Amino acid sequence: MPKVHLTGEKATMLATLYGRALDAEAPGSILHDTMAVEAVKQIDFDFSKVGLRRGDHGAVALRGRHFDGWTREFLAAHPDVTVLHLGCGLDTRVYRLDPGPGVRWFDVDYPEVIGLRRQLYPPRAGYEMIGSSVTDLSWLARVPGDLPVLVVAEGLVPYLREEEGKELFRGIVHHFPGGQLVFDALSSSGIKISKYDKVIRAAGATVSWGVDGCADLEAIDPRLRCVTSMSAFDIEGFEKLRASYRVFIKVARFFPVIKKMAGVYRLEF
Template identity: 60%
Template sequence: MATKVRLSGERATLLATLWGRALDARSSASILRDTMAIQVVEQIDFDFRRTGLRPGEEYTVALRARQIDVWAKEWLATHPEATVLHLGCGLDSRAWRLDPGPGVRWFDVDYPDVIELREKLYPPREHYTAIGSSVTDLAWLEQVPADRPVLVVAEGLVYYLREDEGRALLHTIVERFPLGQFIFETLSRRGMKLQKMNKAMQTAGAKVYWGIDSVAELESIHPRLRCVTVMSALDLDGYAALGFKYRLLVGLGRLIPTLRKMATFYRLSF
């Protein structure tokens, strides 16, 4: 029996990204090859055409996820005994895609109703724990041992947080763990205003709150934080393999400073 889904606001955006990964996986030229996304979509009783994801946007979804996967793999390769905090995990199968070794403890964190949904759709796996909590209710961190280096992955999350809550979240994690790295993407303040053109966000009724314009804003959260990488979303690897129209739009966007800085990917170490 298919699982019914009733989500709204930022929670509902997870359906658009899940659909994007599934569409990409069905393509003969798949970028992410997330075949598990197809399996999950087939278990859900929902018309995914209603997510607001426009044709072609599945490429952006897949490119974003692949870049974060690449950075996560790089970090885990040098930290085989580590803890992963996958914040705002939604219905992402990242733990299965990366399939880290037995020395890695993986924690998926999202709202209780999202985690309840995940548990209906995903099989159990070793060294894996799902925590049902708002990421900003910092009590959930008490469920996570702090004895190992930590990798914090937050795809499609940061801009939905209020600034004070987001800063408190990052600060608390840095204070709690001996060393680690954050991997996430942000929107600039101007980019937040342009989200009125994002149909998937409009359809979900999602609101963004925290815009970030510089590395200094992030490094000011804690003295131990240092930026390792800053990358515009328009510089993600893989655009060259897409169709001419898409390559043209990306090329034009790179020439316009406001668009180039609209969405940015960061790696922060501590």
């Protein structure tokens, strides 16, 4: 069993993996990520320390299902495409979606994270893992830039420093002929209150890049257009969450400052 010694933003992926595994074992599972269950069983780590509260797994699975849906939409419209899953952690999206032969899929994360993935998950055709910080743009040289690209960055953007994140977005836009970037982000207010988040505190992680709307994102590069901007509280399926979550979401929807603290975005270029 591989031992895990991760800290900071790298450690937050363990909470996400655990949440998806708990969801897969729960009645009425949202994501059905059975590979997450097997991964948790194989890792030598005390998952009770990741900071997830009882019932949190539903929200983790719901976010994952939302990004799976956006990914499926893009792949259906572009059978020949490159997918970049940035800050992939131990996510099993490529296995859940099982893309067709025209898809080149790259999972990118720190070398120690990719090393753990190689121990847990099998190889598959058209799939490559790249061990690198996503902000060290030298990794882009390993990815052909001839096809449209879908960039999936679930749970990544808040952990990037703002200027590094903007350089990452610009580097991708200049490397590919066109495509989409889909990701979630915290607002400036959301960044400030994140110090109370139990998962972030348990990992000893720091978040810094706050996104306050489409104007912030479109200013990064003139080719970027914001085609979808929505509150994370408007993701479909919140009725499946535990009662306390449902009450909080209903209240948050009446207060714009709270509602805008967490958002999901889709950019095109």
